[in-house]
Amino acid sequence: MKNVIRLILSIALPLLVGGVAGYATSSNISNWYVYLNKPSFNPPNEVFSPVWTALYILMGISLYLIWKAEPGKIRSTALTIFFLQLLLNFAWSFLFFYFHQTGLALIEIVLLWISIIFMIFWFHQISKVAAWLQLPYLLWVSFAACLNGAIWYMN
Numbered sequence: 187m188k189n190v191i192r193l194i195l196s197i198a199l200p201l202l203v204g205g206v207a208g209y210a211t212s213s214n215i216s217n218w219y220v221y222l223n224k225p226s227f228n229p230p231n232e233v234f235s236p237v238w239t240a241l242y243i244l245m246g247i248s249l250y251l252i253w254k255a256e257p258g259k260i261r262s263t264a265l266t267i268f269f270l271q272l273l274l275n276f277a278w279s280f281l282f283f284y285f286h287q288t289g290l291a292l293i294e295i296v297l298l299w300i301s302i303i304f305m306i307f308w309f310h311q312i313s314k315v316a317a318w319l320q321l322p323y324l325l326w327v328s329f330a331a332c333l334n335g336a337i338w339y340m341n
Contacts, residue, residue: 192253197246200272204242207276208235211283218286225336241326244319245272251316252309264308271301288338295331302327 215231245268252264274297282291302324310317 189254193247193250196250196253197243199249200242200245201239203272203276204238207279208238211279214283214286219283222337223340225333225340227336228333237326241323244322248309248313248316248319251313251319255312260308260311264305264312267301267305267308271298271305274298274301282334288334288341292331292334292338295327295334299324299327299331 219231249265249268252261252268255261274294278291278294278298281287281294302320306317306320306324309320
């Protein structure tokens with residue numbers, strides 16, 4: 187039962203963080219983002235929500251795999267990096283959508299990307315599955331960084 191609760195909490199946390207950020211910034215999609223010049227590779231707005239939901243679920247499963255591992259310095263470091271990247275993920279939405287700081291958001295998303303690399307490295311030392319589950323997240327943030335950079339440049 188303890189592991190089931192940990193799994194639920196592990197998945198709920200990233201979903202909650204993403205949901206709060208999405209809710210807080212959603213009004214800027216229709217009254218700001220829609221009017222920006224965007225590159226040809228910009229996906230339709232409807233794509234973002236299901237992709238992020240899937241990524242947050244994968245993040246949560248990975249968190250669970252790390253959380254249930256033997257306590258120790260490696261696990262503590264891995265969890266610290268997980269929470270750092272989650273904070274950076276949360277902050278990016280506000281920088282980009284709420285404060286309209288596309289340049290600052292670009293710098294921040296590079297920091298997020300680096301933190302994901304570190305997270306994968308530390309997760310891999312505990313659970314290869316947890317590390318591999320983060321690959322779609324790394325790829326999506328790589329794409330999002332390119333998109334952010336193009337939007338910053340075009341506007």
